Amino acid sequence: MRYIFLTLLFLLLLPGALLAQQISIALGKSPLPLNQYYTIGIKLQDQALKEYSPFPEIEGFKKSTKYSSTETIITGGSTTKILTIYQNYAPLAEGEFVLKPFSMKVNGQTVQSPGTTIVVKPMTATVTPGTNVPDLIAPEEEPETTIDAQPEYIEKDDNAFLTLYTNKNEVYVGEGFTAALYFYLAAEDQQLLEFYDFTNQITGILRQLKQPNVWEEAFEVTEITPENVLVEGKPYLRFKLYESVLYPINLQPIRFPQLSLKMLKYKVAKKPNLLNNERQEGYKTYFAREREIKVKQLPPHPLRDAVPVGNYRLREQLSQQKGQVNKSLTYLFQVEGEGNLAAIMPPVPEAPSGLDFYPPDVRQDVTRRAGRVLGSKSFTYTVLPREPGKYKLQDVMQWIYFDPITARYDTLRPKLTVSITGTRDTDALVLSRDLGPFYRIIGNEDDTLVSLHQFDDIRRYTNIILVVLLVVSGFIFIKKRKL
Numbered sequence: 401m402r403y404i405f406l407t408l409l410f411l412l413l414l415p416g417a418l419l420a421q422q423i424s425i426a427l428g429k430s431p432l433p434l435n436q437y438y439t440i441g442i443k444l445q446d447q448a449l450k451e452y453s454p455f456p457e458i459e460g461f462k463k464s465t466k467y468s469s470t471e472t473i474i475t476g477g478s479t480t481k482i483l484t485i486y487q488n489y490a491p492l493a494e495g496e497f498v499l500k501p502f503s504m505k506v507n508g509q510t511v512q513s514p515g516t517t518i519v520v521k522p523m524t525a526t527v528t529p530g531t532n533v534p535d536l537i538a539p540e541e542e543p544e545t546t547i548d549a550q551p552e553y554i555e556k557d558d559n560a561f562l563t564l565y566t567n568k569n570e571v572y573v574g575e576g577f578t579a580a581l582y583f584y585l586a587a588e589d590q591q592l593l594e595f596y597d598f599t600n601q602i603t604g605i606l607r608q609l610k611q612p613n614v615w616e617e618a619f620e621v622t623e624i625t626p627e628n629v630l631v632e633g634k635p636y637l638r639f640k641l642y643e644s645v646l647y648p649i650n651l652q653p654i655r656f657p658q659l660s661l662k663m664l665k666y667k668v669a670k671k672p673n674l675l676n677n678e679r680q681e682g683y684k685t686y687f688a689r690e691r692e693i694k695v696k697q698l699p700p701h702p703l704r705d706a707v708p709v710g711n712y713r714l715r716e717q718l719s720q721q722k723g724q725v726n727k728s729l730t731y732l733f734q735v736e737g738e739g740n741l742a743a744i745m746p747p748v749p750e751a752p753s754g755l756d757f758y759p760p761d762v763r764q765d766v767t768r769r770a771g772r773v774l775g776s777k778s779f780t781y782t783v784l785p786r787e788p789g790k791y792k793l794q795d796v797m798q799w800i801y802f803d804p805i806t807a808r809y810d811t812l813r814p815k816l817t818v819s820i821t822g823t824r825d826t827d828a829l830v831l832s833r834d835l836g837p838f839y840r841i842i843g844n845e846d847d848t849l850v851s852l853h854q855f856d857d858i859r860r861y862t863n864i865i866l867v868v869l870l871v872v873s874g875f876i877f878i879k880k881r882k883l
Contacts, residue, residue, distance in 0.1 A: 422446060423506050426484065427499070431519035437464060437488040438518055442506055444483045449620065452485070453505040458518070460497040461489040465627065468620045470775075472764035485620055491520040555667045555682070559586030559636075560593055562661050562686040567771065570694040573648055574709030575804040576617075576740060577693060578771040581605065581642040583661060583686070585626075587635040594664040595624070596683065602641060605659055609642060613652045615740055617766070617773045619643040645773045647709075647740040654693035661686050698802055701809055709802045710739015714812040715776075716793075725822035728784050733760075735799065735812065736776040741766055746779040747799045754787035754820065755796070785820040792817050 428439035440455055455463070471482040491497075501515040561584050568577040585593055610616075626637040641661075648654060663686060666679035698704045717732040735744055741764055749757040760779035767774050793814035800811050 423509050423511050425504065425511050425513040427513065427516055430516065431521050432491070433521050433524040434491055434494055435523040437490060439486045439488055440513075441469075441484045441486040442504060442511070444506065446481055447483075447507065449483060449485065450507050451505075452507070454623070455487040455504070456499070456502040458489055458497060458499055460493060460495070460520070461491055461518075463625065464488040464490045465625070466620065466623070467767070467769040469768065470764075470766040472762075472766070474762035474764075476761065491518075494520050494522060496520075552669070554669075555665075556589075556592060558589045558592050558665065558684075559634075560584060560589060560663075560686065562659065562688040564656055564659060564688045564691055566691060566693060568693065570696060571648060572696050572698055572709055572802070572804050573651060574698075574740065574743065574802070576645045576647045576710070576738075576773065578643070578645050579609070579656070580640060580644075580771065581609070581659065581688065583639040583641060584629075584631060585637045585639070587628075587637060590637065591679075592666055592668070593684075594666075596662050596664045598624070601661060605661070606642060608657050608659060609644075611646060611654055613648060613650050614654060615647040615649060615742065617645045617647075617740075617768060619645075619768050619771075643771060645768070645771070647743070648693075648695045651695050651697060653695055656691040658690045659688040661688075699807070699809070701802075703800055707800050707802050707809065708739060708743050708745075709804055710737055711803055711805055712737035712739060712801055712812065714799070714814070716814050716816055718816050718818060720818075721816065722819045722821070723785055725785050725788055725820060725824055728782055729818070731781045731783050731793065731816075731818075732778060733781065733797070733799075733814070734776055734778040738772060738774050739801075741773075741775050741777045744777045747797045749781070749797045751796055752791060754785060754789050755791055756784040756786060757796070758782040758784070783818075785818075787824050788820045788822055790817060790819045 422445040424443045426441040469484045473480040497518045499515045503512045565580045571577050629638045665682050665684040715734040719730040723729050751757045760781045763778040765775045798813045
């Protein structure tokens with residue numbers, strides 16, 4: 401009985417242990433220059449991000465922006481997706497800093513990190529855009545006040561506004577554009593405004609921003625943290641409420657309605673004192689004007705309705721450039737760049753009679769950062785040579801796309817060549833290709849036939865045992881009552 405109890409307990413705890421293994425913490429590289437970010441990331445495998453606790457504070461660093469990265473791996477028909485959320489930390493000084501061991505709660509699971517030592521070196525000569533440490537805003541000095549039993553509250557003008565930003569006003573079908581909703585607040589007006597009922601308001605705003613005729617790559621916005629920016633030379637705090645890259649799938653214009661955000665705005669006591677509140681609550685609603693993005697048709701082309709749109713380049717690789725007949729090799733065709741990677745389909749080889757191409761394994765890596773979606777999509781083909789010869793892969797496959805920057809169609813063609821030696825042997829064709837781990841272990845596996853009704857028999861016997869236990873328990877209970 402004890403053995404059965406321990407077995408059931410193990411089976412109950414097993415799913416939680418497996419789930420915890422699918423969540424991990426990734427620490428950034430050290431050392432790093434003073435003008436670059438240090439990062440901490442949380443990785444989730446084959447699951448969506450529902451909730452997570454705040455990232456830790458690091459002494460000597462200031463929290464900055466976040467960004468996400470998605471990696472998709474398809475191997476042998478099995479798909480694995482890895483989502484990573486990164487937190488940027490801006491170093492404030494040079495030296496060595498200790499990141500103490502910490503834990504985070506992600507999707508209800510607690511994940512541990514042993515910590516590390518971070519070394520910050522002097523600034524590099526070349527500064528990457530967007531990596532400078534933002535300036536800190538010094539607190540304002542409070543003026544001297546005199547006591548007044550009944551202060552008068554006044555409403556001060558504020559320098560704040562809500563705006564929906566788009567980086568383009570006109571796009572081609574399939575071309576991506578960035579849409580972001582920002583709330584700007586002048587640095588000196590921080591004490592005048594606060595967010596009000598933000599969770600319910602942002603839910604309604606996101607519902608209005610959803611578009612029925614686009615493919616959306618949404619950025620994770622889980623914490624609303626201010627960024628220090630300059631607007632016409634004046635310091636502002638910018639709060640990012642929403643950010644996505646949208647790819648229109650047809651010619652319908654993209655229309656964003658007028659958006660509104662209600663904020664708490666305080667009236668300030670004309671003569672504040674210790675006997676009364678210095679502020680009085682009020683409300684103010686800010687509006688972002690409606691926007692429309694025009695969508696253009698692609699230029700005439702036989703594949704106009706099928707080609708992907710973006711800015712891409714090709715990276716290719718052969719496992720070996722010299723092979724033998726009936727000995728398989730692999731060919732990597734990787735598309736890198738900026739665009740809707742999900743819309744990229746594998747190129748179909750037009751293989752010559754001497755080569756056989758098998759369906760590729762697919763891997764997709766996506767990084768969403770700074771309003772852009774970048775990444776790569778890889779197609780790994782297994783190639784089986786059947787006849788000797790020299791084969792140029794540019795004669796085997798090509799990949800056509802439309803570049804919106806040049807407004808022209810372009811083609812990615814392989815440059816590699818493979819040389820095959822040996823003689824044709826048709827009897828070895830079936831045995832020459834590595835068909836994967838499933839087929840490699842067939843010879844070592846038990847081939848005993850198993851009844852399809854085995855689990856039904858187990859369920860039947862389990863029910864009989866439960867009924868017997870119930871009868872025995874009832875008998876003992878009745879006997880004790882009689883005594």
